[in-house]
Every structure is written in structure tokens, then in C-alpha cells.
Amino acid sequence: MAFLEIENLHKTFGTNTALHQFDMQIERGEFVTFLGPSGCGKTTVLRMIAGFETPTRGTIRIGGRDVTHVRTRQRNVGMVFQSYALFPNMTVAENIGFGLRVAGKSGDEIRRRVDEMLQLIKLPALTARYPWQLSGGQQQRVALARALAGKPEVLLLDEPLSALDAKIRISLREDIRTLQRELGITSIFVTHDQEEALSISDRIVVMNEGRIEQVGSPAQIYNFPRTRFVASFVGTLNILTGHVVDPATGRMAVDGQELITTRALASDDAGKKRLLALRPEAIVLEAPAPGRNTLAATVEDVNFLGSVVRIRARVNEAVLSLDVFNDPGRRLPERGQPVALGFSHDNLLVLEEGV
Structure with missing residues (x-):
């Protein structure tokens, strides 16, 4: 039995359906990220786990206990908000200890726990400061310490880094992951x-329009997307339209050029159009070779991006991007030059949707 179980969760607001049949099982100590565009339902799920929203239907269990209709304060969850939500008239220590005071803990216990949290977030010298005297990164650390002070069973983080600049975001997300591993707390980000999702997650739940598109490890989500949405939302992607020539051997045709994919195709797919996906880093400029896919193309553009050079090449109606490392000794192709694009059979993905 999983530690956090979400079954058939559904949420409507008037005539608008924000979430459709959301099912998820999360193990104790796991770090799971809900990833998707604005309005996809990810925060709605988080708020229902926290108890801020009531499901239209469905069940939420924590540690085998049904908490679907239990008050927030009785669920033993900690929440970190995008806006920090610190009390401006309270010091750092008072903010961290607020939940403990509400829970009726003694003054000595509160002081000990606050000191532990300040050490944990590496801000022991800022105990007497007020939120307006802190940087954005420091405020978010205090918000994290406040959420952890009550020793919650589940930690919920609602886009906690989106208001920070890029450098601080990278540093803080690494700190969050380190703390989560150290404490062994079940977390949803x-x-x-x-x-962010790829760098810190045990598993990623990709969501779109209130539904789960795919669940998997970061490597599975990136390397083996099942749908066009997942493939295009996570990373840069080339999309091709192919015709199934022989389902049994995975043979496809793109612009009259034969390619092979390792994915098994249904026998009735013969002659059908299917969407094919190919990552830019999977393509290399090379002569045709046995055991490799090759597409004849014409270079449209060459863009120098520092450590990487991105080349755009046309294959009939499709334009493919490929990335090569910057090498001063490498001779790059020129616009209008015919080239051969090589890639392995494993890197050519057949997406679930048809055309």
C-alpha cells in the first residue's frame, strides 16, 4: 500500500471541470513533481491534498487514513506557497514557530524546534529579522522551515521558486532536494x-487540461514521451509525419525515405500516418551507416549558441533541429548544403496519437 493514495479525484468549479479522474500512488519518502502549463490542474490537486479545496468526488488517503473531508490542520501536511505568505509583523523565529504555538506546544519546545529549523535552512543569524529585511531566497527558506517545523507527514510545494531569479532558483531547488532526502519526507512539488522537474524529482506527473498525460522518472519522461504534448512540453523536439510500411519490423517512411523504429506497432497500422519524435541531441551529421537511420536534408540555418551550435535542416516539409558541441576545429555546414542526418533506431519515437 502506498503512503499517499489519490483515487478517482475529480473537481468542478460550476460548469468548468478543473480535474478529470486523477489517480496517483506515492510512496513514503518519494519526491514527486506535478509538471504542466498554467491551468492544467496541478495546483488544484495540491490544494485538495492540503485540504484547501474539497473534491467533487474521489478519495485521498495518507498513511492508510482517509483525509478527503478532514480539516487542513488535522491532516499533518506542510505547505510552501509561491508568495512565501510570511507574516510581516513577525520575526523569522516567530514565523517559523507560529504553527507550533497554534498547536499548543510549550515555549521551550518551540525555541528548540525553531533553532533546529534555522540550522537546517542555514540562517541561524537571522532569527530576529523581519520578512522585509530578507532577500527573496531567504524568505522562501523561512517559509520552508515553517512548513517543516511541525514535522508534517507530507510536504507540499506550490511553485515555490517561480518568484526568484534564475541563479537563486537553482541553488534553492538543490537545497530543497537535499533537505527532503535528509528528512525522508514525502513531498509533492x-x-x-x-x-526544475527533471533535476529534482524521483517521478514526474505531466498534466494537461486537468488530466494526467504521463507518469515516470525524469529519464523516462524525457527519453520516452508517449504523447505529442509530453514530448513537446519537456525539452526541444522534432516532429515528423511518417507512414507505417511494415508494423512487424517497425519500418516507417518519411518523405519517401525509409526509417526503422524499435517500438512495436499494431498489425493494423500498416499504411497509416503516425507522428514521430526525435530529440535534437540524438541527431548527428554523418554518412549513411548500417544499423542507423539516415535522412537526406538541406541545411537552412546554423546558429552559434556558445557551447552548442544548433543546425536547422529541411526534409521536404519538415525542418529538423540538431545540436552539436562547439568545437573550434569542427567545420560546420553552410546554408543550402546537402547533409545526411544520422540517428539510432532507439531514438526515433512513435507517439501514441495518430495524425
């Missing part, structure tokens, strides 16, 4: 940032 909501974000629309694919890099």
Missing part, C-alpha cells in the same frame, strides 16, 4: 518549469 508543483512547477511549470521542465528543468
